[in-house]
Each structure stands twice: as C-alpha cells, then as structure tokens.
Amino acid sequence: MLTIANSAQDAVAEIHDGATVLIGGFGNAGQPMELIDALLACGATDLTVVNNNAGQADAGLALLIKERRVKKIICSFPRQSDSWHFDAAYRAGEIELELVPQGNLAERIRAAGAGIGGFFTPTGYGTMLAEGKETRTIDGRGYVYETPIHADFALIKALKSDKTGNLVYRKTARNFGPIMAAAAKHTIVQVSEIVETGGLDPEVVVTPGIYVDTVVKIEPHAPAATEHEVNQ
Amino acid sequence: MSEKLTKDELAQLVARDIAPGSFVNLGIGQPTLVSNYLTAEQDVTLHTENGMLGMGPEAQGDEIDEDLINAGKIPVTELPGASYFHHADSFAMMRGGHLDVCVLGAFQVSAGGDLANWHTGAPDAIPAVGGAMDLATGAKDVYVMMSLFTKDGKSKLVPECTYPVTGVNCVTRVYTNEAVFLITADGVRVRETFGTTMEELQSKMDVKLLPAE
Numbered sequence: 001m002l003t004i005a006n007s008a009q010d011a012v013a014e015i016h017d018g019a020t021v022l023i024g025g026f027g028n029a030g031q032p033m034e035l036i037d038a039l040l041a042c043g044a045t046d047l048t049v050v051n052n053n054a055g056q057a058d059a060g061l062a063l064l065i066k067e068r069r070v071k072k073i074i075c076s077f078p079r080q081s082d083s084w085h086f087d088a089a090y091r092a093g094e095i096e097l098e099l100v101p102q103g104n105l106a107e108r109i110r111a112a113g114a115g116i117g118g119f120f121t122p123t124g125y126g127t128m129l130a131e132g133k134e135t136r137t138i139d140g141r142g143y144v145y146e147t148p149i150h151a152d153f154a155l156i157k158a159l160k161s162d163k164t165g166n167l168v169y170r171k172t173a174r175n176f177g178p179i180m181a182a183a184a185k186h187t188i189v190q191v192s193e194i195v196e197t198g199g200l201d202p203e204v205v206v207t208p209g210i211y212v213d214t215v216v217k218i219e220p221h222a223p224a225a226t227e228h229e230v231n232q
Numbered sequence: 233m234s235e236k237l238t239k240d241e242l243a244q245l246v247a248r249d250i251a252p253g254s255f256v257n258l259g260i261g262q263p264t265l266v267s268n269y270l271t272a273e274q275d276v277t278l279h280t281e282n283g284m285l286g287m288g289p290e291a292q293g294d295e296i297d298e299d300l301i302n303a304g305k306i307p308v309t310e311l312p313g314a315s316y317f318h319h320a321d322s323f324a325m326m327r328g329g330h331l332d333v334c335v336l337g338a339f340q341v342s343a344g345g346d347l348a349n350w351h352t353g354a355p356d357a358i359p360a361v362g363g364a365m366d367l368a369t370g371a372k373d374v375y376v377m378m379s380l381f382t383k384d385g386k387s388k389l390v391p392e393c394t395y396p397v398t399g400v401n402c403v404t405r406v407y408t409n410e411a412v413f414l415i416t417a418d419g420v421r422v423r424e425t426f427g428t429t430m431e432e433l434q435s436k437m438d439v440k441l442l443p444a445e
Contacts, residue, residue: 026282026319027305028298052319079360090358099359102281103323103366110320122369123327126400128351129361142400171316172282173299178318206318 002165002209004194005216008038011188015039015153020048022109022149022180023061024156027053030173032157032190034218036060039155045069050109050149052102052176054078054086065089074149076102101129104146106179112148113182113211120145154184158207161189163197165209174206181211188214236427237409242377244269246335246407249375250276254332257281257367260304262377263335277313279331281363283322286314303363323363326370334371336364338378338403340393343439345403345415347376348395361398368399380408380433387437389413389420418442 005011012035015021021039025031040063049070054077055062064070066085073095078086089095100108101123111119120143124130134145156177158167167189169177181187194217237245239262247269250256257279258266267289270276278287280302287302288309296307317325325331340348350364351357368374378388389406405423406413411433412423421442422430434441 027301029282029301029305030299077360077362079358087358097359099361101361101365102319102363103327103370106319106323121327123366123399125369126346126397127365128396129365169316171297171299171310172280172284172301174316174318175283176319179320 002163002212003214004163005214008034008190008216008218009041011035011190011214011216012038012042012155014186015042015044017044018046019044019152020050020150022151022154022156022176022184023049023051024154024175024177024180025051025053025060026172026175028056028060029171030157030169030175030177031060032155033060035155035157035188035190035216036064040064040067040069046071048072048074050074050105050151050180052076052105053080054083054097056080057082058085062086065095068094070095072096072098074098074100074105076100076105099129105149106176108146108149109176109183110179111146112150113179116148118145118147149183151180151184152186154180154187156180156187156189158189158191160193160195160200161191161212161215162195162200162209165189165212165215166200166202166205167191167207167209167212168200168204169206178207181207186213187211188216190216190218192220193217234427239265239409240268242407242409245412246375246377247271247274250274250333252276255279255285255330257326257331257334257371259334259336259364259367261337263337264304266335266377279322279325280308281319281322281326281366283317283319284310284314285317286311288314323366323370326366329370329372331371333373333375334367335375335377336367338376338388338406339395340388340390341376341378341403341406341415342393343389343391343415343420345401346393347374347398347403348393350398351396353396364398368402373404374399374402375405375407376403377407380410381436385436387439389437389439391438413441421445
C-alpha cells in the first residue's frame with residue numbers, strides 16, 4: 001500500500017545507518033535533490049550508495065559524500081570536472097569505490113528487480129574491470145559474469161504519480177528511475193504532481209505502482225529569474 | 233588528397249561513410265563533430281545512452297531543459313520521432329546489436345581491433361569508465377576517430393595496446409588525420425591516405441600495413 005508522505009523528511013525517515021541506497025539521476029537530470037537533502041538531514045551514515053556518478057558541485061549526493069556519510073559508492077563515472085568532494089574523499093581513502101561500466105550497472109540493478117541471479121555480459125570482458133570475475137565463452141565470444149545489485153532503499157524522481165504509485169517520468173530524467181524502483185525493498189519517489197487514481201492513462205504508465213512504497217510531492221523549482229525580473 | 237585532414241574534415245568523412253537510415257551513437261569529444269555533417273537525406277537517428285533515440289542538436293537559449301541532456305550532460309533537443317527509455321533498455325539496445333555504428337575517440341587501437349580509451353593507467357588517476365566499455369562492445373561497427381600520432385610522434389595504432397583496454401577485438405575502422413585504416417581478419421588495410429603515402433606511414437609505424445583491396 002502506498003504511503004503519501006507530507007515532507008521529504010518524513011519520506012526518508014526509515015533510512016538507517018548501513019543501508020544500501022540506490023539514487024536515481026544521470027548528472028542532475030532525474031537526481032532527487034530534495035530527498036537527498038532530507039537524507040543528509042536525517043543523519044543516516046555508513047551508507048552504500050549506487051548512482052551513475054559520485055555527485056556534482058555542492059549539491060545533492062556531493063554533499064552526502066562531503067559529510068562522509070557514504071562509506072562505499074558503486075558507480076560508473078565518479079570523476080567529473082565538478083566532483084571535488086568525491087575526489088577529496090577518494091584521495092583521503094575515506095570512501096570505497098566500486099567502478100562498474102554503465103550498462104553493467106544498469107543491468108545489475110535491473111537483474112535485482114527481476115529476480116535474476118546474475119548474467120553473462122560481453123561488456124568489460126578482457127579488461128581490468130573483469131579481473132577476478134568468472135568468464136565464459138559463448139558462441140566464440142567472451143562474456144563476464146555480473147551479479148545483481150539489491151538495495152534497501154531507492155530514492156528517485158519522477159514527474160507524476162497517482163495515488164496507487166504509478167509513475168510517469170520526463171525526458172532523459174527517466175534514466176535509472178524505473179529499474180531502481182524495482183530493485184529496492186523500499187522505493188521512495190519525489191514527484192512534481194500527485195493525481196487521483198485513474199488520473200494517469202494506464203497505457204503511458206512507465207513504472208507500475210507495485211514497485212513504489214512512498215511518494216512525496218515536491219514543488220518543482222521556479223524557473224530562474226530572467227534578467228528583466230532581476231532588474232525589477 | 234594532398235593534405236592531412238583537420239578535425240572537421242575528418243568528421244565530414246566519417247559522416248559521409250555512415251549508411252542512410254543508420255542508428256548511431258557518437259561518443260563524447262571529437263566524435264560529436266560528426267553530427268554537424270550528417271545530412272537530412274541520410275536520415276540517421278542518433279542514440280544517447282542516457283535514454284533517448286532521435287536526439288537533436290545542442291539546445292540554445294530558451295530550449296535548454298535540465299531534463300533533456302546527452303551523455304556528456306550537455307542540454308540537447310529532441311527531433312520528431314524521438315523516444316525515451318530507461319537505462320537498462322538503452323544499454324540492452326546497444327549490447328543487443330541494434331545500433332549500426334558507434335564512433336569513439338581513443339588513446340590507442342591495436343592491430344587486432346582492441347580499443348584503449350578509458351584510463352591512462354596512471355596510478356594516481358581516479359578511474360571513471362561511464363559507458364565506454366558498453367559502447368566498445370555494443371555496436372555492429374565501431375569507428376575510432378583520432379590523430380594518428382601522439383605529440384611526440386608515436387603511432388596510436390599499435391601492435392598491442394599499452395594502455396588498459398576498453399574492449400577487445402571491437403574496432404572495425406580507424407579514421408585518422410593521415411589515413412583511414414580497416415581492421416580486417418587479414419590485418420590492417422590502408423583504405424586511403426591524406427598528405428602522406430602508405431610507405432611513409434609504414435616507416436613510422438610498427439603495425440604491418442596492407443594495401444586496400
């Protein structure tokens with residue numbers, strides 16, 4: 001049964017120390033900023049975080065890393081021009097990094113939600129990132145065995161939810177949302193709008209409500225003030 | 233041709249070689265230039281691995297939307313016929329062999345088609361792989377675009393990669409400012425040269441070069 005939380009703070013209240021948390025988003029697109037801010041405020045620590053990146057600039061996941069609340073990150077692309085908080089934590093030996101090719105990261109998350117015990121993929125075969133992993137030759141091609149990534153919680157951002165938790169997304173902000181929703185035991189979603197059940201066309205629902213536990217409405221950011229408005 | 237190619241001329245050449253109706257992923261950096269030379273008649277559909285087919289040009293001014301970005305996190309636009317999908321579908325599309333061509337940059341390519349483009353191997357470097365390994369193994373054809381020689385004159389097309397590899401036996405063509413190379417079962421064939429000759433290239437490269445068929 002879906003819980004509609006009154007605030008981001010209430011939505012993340014159950015996240016405990018040592019939890020594994022999937023966080024949606026690719027760069028800032030689809031990153032559930034307000035849920036991450038609430039996670040920062042709730043104090044949970046020793047987290048294992050799964051995200052494509054390791055935070056940008058001074059917001060969201062980057063701040064969680066800055067405050068040393070993340071003991072391990074599983075991601076594909078930590079090093080960016082504005083990933084200074086990750087860079088500092090990594091160089092200080094204060095965060096563990098598991099680097100995963102992006103498609104393997106997505107498929108490992110998908111596998112968890114789909115009840116798959118792992119899979120053989122050609123991606124990464126013969127590279128440093130396959131060292132120590134089981135391999136197999138199938139029809140003359142090399143494959144690497146990859147395991148599912150299960151999680152306690154997922155924090156994702158969608159455009160709209162209805163009151164049964166069915167979700168629709170917006171453009172490339174969809175990215176990891178649907179697969180993370182399915183892979184976590186408890187999925188928490190921030191949306192711009194909650195509509196009545198029946199208010200979403202079943203043909204366009206992307207994530208069925210069965211995967212969603214908690215939603216919270218977060219007003220979308222006001223568009224940046226135009227020069228004209230600033231002058232006023 | 234009598235001159236070495238500029239980056240834009242090279243991008244133009246790659247664009248011309250992409251078959252009409254292809255589904256294509258252009259890697260970050262130099263390969264992105266290829267999109268400037270694809271024609272409407274070619275009807276090429278661009279894929280971006282963060283979940284979109286039918287990607288249009290970079291967004292300008294009011295078009296900028298933080299929910300619509302490419303794999304390099306640059307705001308882009310959508311074209312008629314575009315579609316969105318989640319990350320696992322996006323990479324399944326790639327891994328499943330549905331993309332016709334992927335164009336990537338490289339530090340090195342080996343004579344056997346191994347690609348090195350993700351990590352310099354420097355011990356103090358923070359590693360980041362992104363979608364590089366998926367792109368290398370995913371498309372039916374993997375084209376590399378790069379300068380043929382490093383600043384100190386070493387060939388980047390090598391017998392064996394010395395940088396950590398991104399994928400093995402995956403590159404099918406190498407487009408460089410001095411020549412186009414085809415990676416074949418027989419070895420490396422020189423399709424054409426620019427401002428140089430096959431003999432001159434061979435004198436500066438350890439890879440055995442075969443003439444075009």
